[in-house]
Amino acid sequence: MLSSLCGRQEEMANHCATRQTTDTIAGGTAGAVRAERAGIRVGGRSHSIKAAQRARQLSKLIARGKFSGNDLALAKAVIQDLMNSLAGR
Numbered sequence: 001m002l003s004s005l006c007g008r009q010e011e012m013a014n015h016c017a018t019r020q021t022t023d024t025i026a027g028g029t030a031g032a033v034r035a036e037r038a039g040i041r042v043g044g045r046s047h048s049i050k051a052a053q054r055a056r057q058l059s060k061l062i063a064r065g066k067f068s069g070n071d072l073a074l075a076k077a078v079i080q081d082l083m084n085s086l087a088g089r
Helices: 009-018 028-037 048-063 069-086
Strands: none
Touching (some): 028 069
16 A cells, blocks of 8 residues: 555655664654654654645645545545644644
8 A cells, every 4th residue: 555655666665665764753754743842852853844745745646646445545544644743633
């Protein structure tokens, strides 16, 4: 499922294989935003911009019809989680 989120399966698979595994905050980018809003420094930089960018990218991919079925549901859930974290929820 994750590989189709990017729309480029091979590229995403390579990214997942080499992604950072030192995350100390659960919840990915949304979790990092929540932690930062609670005053916890995460990785030395703000994750709010990244969260907004990812939500916008996923929204554009949905609008272009790049997802269906479970991938569409997952993309919508990720967007909602990112937006909730940015809103302080």
